[in-house]
Amino acid sequence: MNVPHIMTPGPTEVRENVRLARSIRCTNPDLDFKFYDFYKETCEKIGVLLNTKNQVRILSGEGILGLEAACASLTEKGDRVLVIDNGIFGEGFGDFIRIYNGEVVTFKGSRKRKIDIEELKSFLEVDSNFKYATVVHCDTPSGVLNDISSICRLLNQKGILTVVDSVAAMGGEEVRVDDWKIDILIGGSQKCISAPPGLTIVSISDDAFSSMKNRKSEIASFYCNLLVWEKYYEDKWFPYTPPISDITGLRKAIDNMIEDENILLRHSKIAEATRNAVREAGLELYINEGYSSTVTVIKVPEGINDSELREYMIENYNIMIAGSFGYLEGKVIRIGHMGENARMDNVSYVLFALQKSLEHFGFKCQCDMYSCFLREF
Numbered sequence: 064m065n066v067p068h069i070m071t072p073g074p075t076e077v078r079e080n081v082r083l084a085r086s087i088r089c090t091n092p093d094l095d096f097k098f099y100d101f102y103k104e105t106c107e108k109i110g111v112l113l114n115t116k117n118q119v120r121i122l123s124g125e126g127i128l129g130l131e132a133a134c135a136s137l138t139e140k141g142d143r144v145l146v147i148d149n150g151i152f153g154e155g156f157g158d159f160i161r162i163y164n165g166e167v168v169t170f171k172g173s174r175k176r177k178i179d180i181e182e183l184k185s186f187l188e189v190d191s192n193f194k195y196a197t198v199v200h201c202d203t204p205s206g207v208l209n210d211i212s213s214i215c216r217l218l219n220q221k222g223i224l225t226v227v228d229s230v231a232a233m234g235g236e237e238v239r240v241d242d243w244k245i246d247i248l249i250g251g252s253q254k255c256i257s258a259p260p261g262l263t264i265v266s267i268s269d270d271a272f273s274s275m276k277n278r279k280s281e282i283a284s285f286y287c288n289l290l291v292w293e294k295y296y297e298d299k300w301f302p303y304t305p306p307i308s309d310i311t312g313l314r315k316a317i318d319n320m321i322e323d324e325n326i327l328l329r330h331s332k333i334a335e336a337t338r339n340a341v342r343e344a345g346l347e348l349y350i351n352e353g354y355s356s357t358v359t360v361i362k363v364p365e366g367i368n369d370s371e372l373r374e375y376m377i378e379n380y381n382i383m384i385a386g387s388f389g390y391l392e393g394k395v396i397r398i399g400h401m402g403e404n405a406r407m408d409n410v411s412y413v414l415f416a417l418q419k420s421l422e423h424f425g426f427k428c429q430c431d432m433y434s435c436f437l438r439e440f
Contacts, residue, residue, distance in 0.1 A: 065381070067377050067381045067382060067383040068381055068382055068383065068409075069383045069399075069404075070382055070383065070384050070398055070399055070400070070404055070409065070410075070413045071383055071384060071385040071397070071399045072203045072231060072254070072357065072358040072385060072397050072398075072399035072401065073203070073230075073231060073251070073253050073254040073260075073399060073401065074253040074254075074259070074260050075253065075254060075255070075257045075399060075401055075402040075403055075404045076257065076402070076403040076404055076409075077257055077258060077259055077312075077316075077403065078257060078316070078319060078403055080315055080319070081257065081258055081259075081312045081315045081316045081319070082312070083315075084311050084312045084314065084315035085259070085308045085309065085311060085312035086308075087308070087311055089307045089308060090307065092301065092304060092305045092307045093301055093304055096299060098305075098307065099295075099296055099299055101310075101314070102121065102296075102305065102310060103296050105121065105310065105313065105314045105317065106118075106119040106120060106121060107119070108314070108317050108318070108321065109121075109264055109266075109317060110266065111321070112234070112238075112317070112320060112321065113233070113238050113239075113240045113248065113266055114238065114239040114240055114241060114242065115239075115240035115241045115245075115248075115266050116241060117240060117241065117266045117267055117268045117269070118266065118267045118272070118292075118293070119264065119265070119266045119267075120264075120265050120266075120267065120289070120292045120295075121262055121263070121264055121305070121310055121313065122262065122263040122264075122265060122292075123261070123262065123263075123303065123305060123306050123309070124261070124262070124263055124286075125251060125253070125260050125261060125262075125263065126228075126230040126249060126250065126251030126252075126253075126254075126263050128263045128286075128287070129230075129249035129250070129251070129263035129264070129265045130155075130156065130159060130226075130228055130230075130249055131159050131162075131287050132263075132265070132284075132286075132287040132288070132289050133197075133226045133247045133249060133265070133289065134156070134159035134160050134162070134163055134165070134197075134226070135159070135162075135163050135282060135283065135284045135287035135288065135289075136271075136275050136282055136287065136288055136289040136290060137194065137195050137224065137226070137247075137271070137274055137275065138160055138163040138164065138165040138194075139163075139164070139165070139278055139279060139280050140164035140165075140280065141164070141165070141166060142165045142166065142194045142195075143165070143166045143168055143192060143193050143194060144160045144165045144166065144167055144168065144193060144194060144195055144196065144197065145168050145169075145170060145193040145195075145196035145197070145218075145223065146160065146167055146168070146169045146170070146196070146197050147170050147172070147178060147183070147196060147197060147198040147199075147209075147214065148169050148170065148171050148172065149171070149172035149173060149174050149176075149177070149178055149199075149202065149207060149209070150174055150199060150202030150204060150205050150207055151202065151204045151205070151388070151389045151390070151391070152199045152202050152203065152204065152228060153197075153198065153199045153202055153228075154169075156197040156199075156226075156228070157169065160197075163283060165194075168190070168193065170183060170186050174205060174207070174350075174390075175205075175207070175349070175350045175351045176207065176350060176351050176352045176353045177207055177208060177209045177210055177352065177353030178198070178209050178210065178214060180210065180213045180214065180217065183214065183217065184217060187217065187218075187221055191221040191222075191223065193221075193223050194223070194224065194274070195223060195224035195225065195226055195246070195274075196218050196223050196224070196225055196226070197225075197226045197227075197228070198211060198214050198215070198225070198226075198227055198228070199227075199228040200227055200228060200229040200230075200231070200232040200233075200236065200238075201229070201230075201231040201232035201236065201355040201357055201358070202231075203230075203231040203358055203397075204360075204387045204388060204389060204391050204397075205349055205350055205360055205387075205391065205395075206348075206349065206350055206354065206355050206358045206359060206360035206397065207350050207353045207354075207355065208232065208236065208353050208354060208355040208356070209353065210353075211227055211229075211238075211243060211245065212239065212242075212243045215227065215243045215244050215245050216243060216244050218244075219244035224246045224247075224270060224271060224274060225244065225245050225246045225247070226246065226247045226249070227245050227247065227248045227249065228249055229248050229249060229250050230249060230250055230251040230254055231251075231254050231255075231355070231357055231358065231401070232254075232255070232355065232357060233248070233250030233251075233254065233255055233256070233264065234250070234254070234255030234256050234320055234326070234401075234402060235254075235255035235326075235327070235330040235355075235356050235357040235401045235402065235405065236327070236330070236355070236356055236357065237327055240266050245266070245268070246267070246268040246270055246271040247265060247266065247267055247268070247271050247289075248265065248266045249263060249264070249265050250263070250264040250265075251263060251264070252264070252309070252313055252316070254357070254401055254402060255330075255357060255401040255402040255405075256313070256316050256317070256320065256402060257316055257319070257401075257402030257403040257404075258309075258312050258313045258315075258316040259309065259312060261306065261309050262306070262309055262310070262313055265289065267289060271289075272289075272290065272293055275289065275290040276290065285302070286302075286303070288302075327356075329405055330356040330357060330400070330401065330405050331356045332439070332440070333356070333400045333405045333406070333407070333410055334354065334355070334356040334357070334359065334400055334405075335439070336410075336436050336439035336440065337359045337398065337400060337410055337414070337436060338354060338359055339435065339436075339439060340414055340430070340432040340433070340435040340436040340439075341359065341361055341432070343429060343430040343432070343435045344418065344428040344429055344430050344432045344435070345427075345428060345429040346361050346362070346364065346428075347361070347362040348360065348361060348362070349361065349362055349391070349394075349395050356400075356401075356405075357399065357400065357401035357405075358397055358398065358399050358400070358401065359397070359398045359400065360387070360391075360395050360396075360397050361395060361396050361397075361398070362394065362395055363393070363394060363395060363396055364421065364426045366424075366425065367421070367424045367425070367426060368393075368424075369386045369393055369394075369395070369396055370386065370393075371424070372396065372420055372421070372424060373385075373386060373396065375420045375423060375424070376416050376417065376420045379416075379419075379420070380412075380415075380416035380419070380420070382412070382413050382416045382417075384396055384397060384398050384399075384413065384417070385397040385399065396417075398410070398413060398417075407437070407440055410436060411433040411436050411437055412433070414432040414433045414436050415432070415433040417432065418431065418432045418433070
């Protein structure tokens with residue numbers, strides 16, 4: 064099987080030392096008390112990256128598990144929940160809330176820019192009676208980045224718990240959980256962390272745990288119940304057998320991130336250079352402002368089929384980029400420059416491949432994108 068070089072907005076390339084760590088001989092994670100220490104230490108390392116003293120847990124399931132688990136654990140029948148929506152994943156939070164019988168109230172922002180804080184503030188002056196609110200940090204389908212530092216502080220002032228989807232941003236954008244008053248933050252192993260898919264990272268505040276414990280009804284799930292993880296270390300009991308090889312690989316990936324002192328600067332410089340090269344080439348970015356440092360989303364030029372373009376890149380340059388879905392299906396292509404993919408050589412080559420592929424289908428770029436990109440360094 065010929066595996067292309069993936070430059071998608073997750074999963075990302077996995078460094079060799081992470082792959083090797085996953086091959087280490089397994090113990091029995093339920094019975095070996097040393098593994099409880101290993102798990103706890105790994106969670107604490109993640110907490111340092113997230114600038115939090117809140118509890119951190121690693122769940123066995125792709126990032127969607129964390130999104131549903133947050134909603135399952137907090138939502139009771141009739142709870143009013145504010146869904147802050149300026150993208151596909153923002154809107155999608157509503158589905159989880161309805162599954163657990165919550166009442167969804169939506170604050171809609173433009174899908175081409177980050178949430179307007181003043182508009183949200185005005186909205187909350189009229190109605191702030193919500194148990195919790197959901198917001199997406201980076202909405203991957205469009206590439207828009209929301210200012211969660213302002214949003215979550217504002218919600219906290221109104222006594223509203225916050226649930227943040229940072230799956231596509233954690234590790235590539237600054238996150239200060241405690242300073243920004245984030246109650247539940249969710250990340251995934253396969254994005255900026257650059258470990259294989261399959262794990263959710265979640266930080267949980269004391270207020271969020273209190274809300275779960277003070278429910279009138281039981282949490283309507285076991286696997287999605289965050290409360291069962293509260294005392295795992297003291298009780299030496301995992302709710303289910305942890306995927307030990309995945310967690311060992313994640314630990315190495317986290318160590319890689321900690322050693323990379325300029326990881327956020329690397330992401331922002333790569334992202335800015337990519338956007339500049341795209342613009343100079345005569346292509347159009349999908350959003351107008353609020354750009355993420357982890358993904359660039361480009362409008363497909365008129366007359367070009369995005370699927371054919373992406374397939375041509377795989378067949379001729381062994382490079383895989385992504386299309387999108389929902390209302391953006393067929394309209395945009397997405398370059399993921401997150402984690403191990405946010406490297407100068409990786410992105411310059413994908414821009415070279417994209418330019419040659421666009422020219423094959425009749426679009427003439429106004430500059431050599433890879434040269435424009437490299438000029439920034």
